[in-house]
Amino acid sequence: MCTSIYQVTSDHTHLLARTMDWPILAVSPLFIPRHFTWQSVYHHRVYHNRYALVGGGSLSAHRVDVSDGVNEYGLMAQKLTFDNGAQLVDHPDPTKVQLAAYEFAFYILGNFKSVADLIDHLPEIELMSDVHNDIKFGKSEMHFAVADRTGRVVVIEPTSYPMKVIDNPLGVVTNSPDFIPEFAAGTVPLNTPRVTTGRLSGKANPPGYYSPSARFIRAAYLRERSDVPADKLSGIASEFHLLDSVTVPQNRRHQPTYSVYRSVAVAEDREYYFQSYHRGDTTKLRLTDAMLDWTMPKVYNVPDRLSVRELQ
Numbered sequence: 439m440c441t442s443i444y445q446v447t448s449d450h451t452h453l454l455a456r457t458m459d460w461p462i463l464a465v466s467p468l469f470i471p472r473h474f475t476w477q478s479v480y481h482h483r484v485y486h487n488r489y490a491l492v493g494g495g496s497l498s499a500h501r502v503d504v505s506d507g508v509n510e511y512g513l514m515a516q517k518l519t520f521d522n523g524a525q526l527v528d529h530p531d532p533t534k535v536q537l538a539a540y541e542f543a544f545y546i547l548g549n550f551k552s553v554a555d556l557i558d559h560l561p562e563i564e565l566m567s568d569v570h571n572d573i574k575f576g577k578s579e580m581h582f583a584v585a586d587r588t589g590r591v592v593v594i595e596p597t598s599y600p601m602k603v604i605d606n607p608l609g610v611v612t613n614s615p616d617f618i619p620e621f622a623a624g625t626v627p628l629n630t631p632r633v634t635t636g637r638l639s640g641k642a643n644p645p646g647y648y649s650p651s652a653r654f655i656r657a658a659y660l661r662e663r664s665d666v667p668a669d670k671l672s673g674i675a676s677e678f679h680l681l682d683s684v685t686v687p688q689n690r691r692h693q694p695t696y697s698v699y700r701s702v703a704v705a706e707d708r709e710y711y712f713q714s715y716h717r718g719d720t721t722k723l724r725l726t727d728a729m730l731d732w733t734m735p736k737v738y739n740v741p742d743r744l745s746v747r748e749l750q
Contacts, residue, residue: 440518441653441684442583444591444609447673448666452705454514454585455677456506458494459686463698465494465505467712467723467738472510472730474548476502479538479573480566481530487548490732492710492725494701495544497737504544510725511551512587512705517543518611520581521650524596526567539565539578539596546584553590561600583611587705610657612650612684653684670704674711677702678720688715714742 442456458465474487479501493507506516517540530536537545542565550556568574583606585591591609595602607626660683667673681700688696702711708725721740 440516440612441657441681442516442518442611443657443661443677443680443684444583444585444606445661445667445673445677445680446589447669449669450589451667451670451673451707452512452514452585452587452589453670453673453677453702454506454508454516454583454591454705455681455702456516456518456583456700457681457685457697458505458699458701459519459695460698461694461696463714463742464496464503465699466496466740467710467721468493468495468497468504469723469725469729469732469736469738470497470502470504470544470548471732471735473733474735478536478541479575480536480541480568480571483536485535485545485548489548489551490725490730491547492708492723493547493703494699494710494712497735502544503540504547506543506701506703507547507710508703508705508708508725509547509550510708510730512708513547513550513552513556514585514703514705515543515546516583517580518583520579520595524565524579524581525598526577526596527564527599528567528569530566530570531564535563536566537563538568538575539580540575542580542594543582546582552586552588553584553592554588556584556594557592557603560594560603563601564599565596565601581611585705608658610654610661612654612657648684648686656683670707674702674704678711678713712740714740716742717745719745719747 440459445453470491472490477484489509491507491509493504495504508514582594591606593604593606667676685697699714710723712721
């Protein structure tokens, strides 16, 4: 039950943040180079990425799994759990790009420059079940938050094919079902920093539970109550403070999942900020111009244990 929060600062820096709610931490900061060749778990199809990226994920000889990140053109993407009717395709089609659902965020970051570029090619892509596959990877019900330097932010939902594109000027995503009519009708302007009258005194407090609807309301409410960040650094701080409101504490007696990590991607500077649950501090990974010439992927080991700076 992940939560995504998007913000644009006053100096037009675009940030996409999220919690990852899962039973275990299986993600590390990583770099994937240009022209990376990889094999899908679906029918062992081979794909060749165009663009370099940094983000959070895992990499092995048989599996590439990127949960979120930013690529060399500033396109940002996240995969999030989705319990509202994801449809997976059963039958192979050699004319389509066919992927396991968990591979789609990685494919987005490796192959597209912008939200518009992705949407132009969306009819070519299908998310697959394992019904006719030799490797059983389960029914991964996911949807995807995608944003870029133009300020466009969308949700991609595999409820039909071609997949459904929902413009999301509010910038908050959980697996709560539908947007209010104004958003569905497209009458809220892009990157609107406020969507209420601002008169929030006396309104009912947002619910404190961690259900999808409660997290959606709380994230949207507190985003509305907070200042629009002035610049990148204040925006990163703001994103992590907003994520505090939807970060699920570890409580194994109550539920298996908790917020194993939080991250913030920055489009303009191609940066990825990573906080694991037990560590507490923030790790920064920047996709520099020099890294665009690297030919090998790299996974960065960030131990998930408390890191403390002692003053002398």
